[in-house]
Amino acid sequence: MKDIPHPPVCDMGVQIGGLRLANPIMPASGTFSEDLSDVFDLDILGAHVLKTIMRDARAGNPTPRVCDLQGGMLNAIGIPSKGIDDFRDRMLPYWAGYKAPLIVSISAHTVDEFAQLCREVTLPGVAAIEANISCPNIEADGRAFAMRPDTTEQVVQRLRAETDLPLWAKLTPNTGEPVDVALAAEAAGADALVVANTALGMSIDVTTRQPRLGNIMGGISGPAIKPIALRMTYQIARACRIPVIGCGGIATRDDALEFMIAGARAVQVGTATFQSPTVMARLVAELSEWASAEGLTSIEEIIGSVGTPRGDMS
């Protein structure tokens, strides 16, 4: 309390499993780095979520790695990574300078590699581990663990055994059974679910007849996927007991509210930061203003407050 000059009327803190966040706004993995500290004080965020790291240094995908879409973008960055040593020796000390909890996103090709990396990033200064089991840009044709309940359960179970830190599983929209996948992650011991990663997409330049991405296919993010991520958030929040963190196309205060009303306890903001690097700072302020104006005492009051439609015909 002591360093907040105007204590907000509404408590903006949210509980994610064992972790308390000062507010529900955090960046999405891969759309955030220390570079954003040029633009605003990163400690106003609810948490810091780092770009996914993999165990060994990797180059990532060929360029072009991004392109525009109507209402969004496509990316196939492909997780370039300086590897675990760089994380431990350079990144971790840097992020230790902040108060916001640090969420470390990890990924791997195999369950064994994943487990090993999980153990290796279980370090002081790390507040939670986000398992990116949903990146469409690592394997051929966008395959990922989180596309199926069985592979999800398998990998989350192994990760669970390797760490005492809160474990978040990041899910994918590229599945026909999102609820079963979520239940599998929950059963395997995940502490929270991030819903969701990018949707697999493609774009072709009709003049050159070439795919617009060097990797041919990539992940769609931004407003275009918001209704999909919101639908999954709603489905999963009703089915699971562990917290859901909404992610996908969130750019405005009302977008954040929409996910929380659907059942998310917090939200991640990705692509919107590319359009407006100040957007998360504004969301934190606007959400708190709104909550106070609504007379809430805790922002948690709105979580899952979605009504049933009147559903009449006339």
Place this chain on the structure above:
Amino acid sequence: MKDIPHPPVCDMGVQIGGLRLANPIMPASGTFSEDLSDVFDLDILGAHVLKTIMRDARAGNPTPRVCDLQGGMLNAIGIPSKGIDDFRDRMLPYWAGYKAPLIVSISAHTVDEFAQLCREVTLPGVAAIEANISCPNIEADGRAFAMRPDTTEQVVQRLRAETDLPLWAKLTPNTGEPVDVALAAEAAGADALVVANTALGMSIDVTTRQPRLGNIMGGISGPAIKPIALRMTYQIARACRIPVIGCGGIATRDDALEFMIAGARAVQVGTATFQSPTVMARLVAELSEWASAEGLTSIEEIIGSVGTPRGDMS
């Protein structure tokens, strides 16, 4: 030839299995009806695809049945249907007045019902049957046959046995295994694949905290889903030998070209007609102009002509 005053330099006809279409532009099911004849001569289209019918008369979903999204819309119309008798006695005679081939879309809750309806619509005047095995607005939580290869194979096999007409299977983006589903439909005897139906989504009014659709969830259509449908078209056209008909967010000439370059032999236009009811007429003209200007002799030359990206890093 005789009633075309300016014969186009490029042959715009495309072959879909045994069926030859005068051009690759046709409406998507549920976004077209005789009412559009108020706006332009429907015989300029490559084919006429009717709204899905179900066997028995049904009311459809509660209102509101549609809402806006950024770059698209959400619908949960829910296939109101006057049933098979109305189709045979009223619709079929009406559409017999046109030259363009008539594609009849059908759906059902069970394989048996589906098979029966398939037999019943196998009538003179019907050029092909489109099996809507992908509608997210009939079953709870958006479930549909085309979400899994096994259920797809099962239903398509039964339909195949019931009709000698060309059989098109309409697939869904709401699956993690679109290629396996497509291969299953092909193996079961489908003559063509329509790729794809709507993506399952949701939207909430943050002021009332109610879902914007009476049915809570609905199908996303329009530009927002274009990169998903295009990606599926590319994946499926490479894997299957039967023709693919692209569908999802097509609104401009370049959109149509993008799908054809990715491997589609024809395209369906849905939501764009709501924004501009004249759009299909313009697409037919613009595509033919473009093809002639490019010096093509047949529009089929561009089908699947997508290159591989330079894929370099610098």
Place this chain on the structure above:
Amino acid sequence: MTVHPTVLSVPAPPGVIPRCAEARTRVVSNTPVNGEYRLLTLDAPAEVLACHPGQFFQLLCPEPDGEHPFLRRPMSIYGYDADAGQLQFLYKVTGAGTRGLATLKPDDGLNVLGPLGQGFTMPENRQNLLLLARGVGLATLAPLARMAQRKGRSLTAICSARRPELAMSVDLFRSYGAEVIVVHDADESATPEALRILIEAQIAKRRIDAFYTCGSARLLRLLQDIGARHGIPGEVAMEQQMACGIGMCQACVRSFHDGDQVVHRRVCREGPVFPISEAIA
């Protein structure tokens, strides 16, 4: 860029004049009236000006800052003049689409689709008309007054509003020879009870042979009741969320009585004007 009002030319069915057309119009003016309402006047091509009172257009609204209206927005025809080549809409700024409309400046272009739907009918046996409307519903009924005048019918218009100065189109109704009665919430003259007394008095004074109304479920129920009692027919203009506006998508259905049955009808195609007796409020 200068906007030339034009229709988007597409091959018309042989021998058929399209009933509706997608047209590019030019904004003449877009001025506030009465606080929340705005009057939009467009230069429009002749192809879309064969209108009937009660019909509507689907407007492709520009995107206001940070908002993305995607679907067209339905708007009743407030005024149309084929000779002057003009079309008018009276709209209330409520959400993204109408906020987009509010950004239109003279000489801007606006894509419109119409005229759409079935308008009001006024058969010979309807000589003494009573019109009852509130809020933006008055926009829908305005062209009816002109029609009544042209056909030589007598019209009484009861205009309901929150406060007397908010009652719209009063002068317009008067200019078409209607007798106008303004009722409002402030003095409780707009309650259903007060309106019932007022309408019964009108019926007693001179034989009313048709009611016209729109929008409000409360007013519809009142007229259904009075109409049934006195055997007075009437018509109501209904609203519903729309996508296509021309009958293809089945988004805009509402329930109606059809004999003993309840059936769905499309507001955009079978409506927006329906018999009062069949509508379900």
Place this chain on the structure above:
Amino acid sequence: MTVHPTVLSVPAPPGVIPRCAEARTRVVSNTPVNGEYRLLTLDAPAEVLACHPGQFFQLLCPEPDGEHPFLRRPMSIYGYDADAGQLQFLYKVTGAGTRGLATLKPDDGLNVLGPLGQGFTMPENRQNLLLLARGVGLATLAPLARMAQRKGRSLTAICSARRPELAMSVDLFRSYGAEVIVVHDADESATPEALRILIEAQIAKRRIDAFYTCGSARLLRLLQDIGARHGIPGEVAMEQQMACGIGMCQACVRSFHDGDQVVHRRVCREGPVFPISEAIA
């Protein structure tokens, strides 16, 4: 609506002046130069005007009719003047984003993010500078000429173009005291062979101690070769597709020599200006 140039105010890290800011600017003018190019002049707040030559901004382009540029577009700073509160970009209309920029009219607002990246350096031991550029690359190098003049360096600018009248910024370079040589395709003076002779002659005439260039792979390779031969260092401004523009997304990497290794560097953060010797054309 009047646009007031402002930064989008967010809490800055305590004691830190943000290196870049997201700001709302106002268009002063947006005029065609030389056919395909346009000069955009903006009223901008002081917070974004501490610029270095070679840095760039990310512009949030308006949507032109029927197109939807979503990502920001990177543009080199063509001119900046903190006293006048102005910022300039020189751009070529090529796709959706720049077509959107071309729609901007005086008094329109434009959201910009910058200044971004590492600009050109001009250490004391670089007194005689040679600049070689073509096309829109001349926009990137224009502020370098001003910097050279302010630091009292001698500058020769070789401006390459398809036709002599298409060479841009020639007068601007001259006004900053540069000696300008225009080469062009029409008389084959712009071929690598002709340029090699020209540059070797310049080196012979007076000791050139640095090259500056940008964009073209052909020109880069030429200067790498000549530079290696004569031990002349230099800097090149590179381009790559971008998303964030500030270093977060890793979209904009290119390959560079780093000793024996080939490494990836982000054009938006480590660049866009890199040592000529390390760049890979």
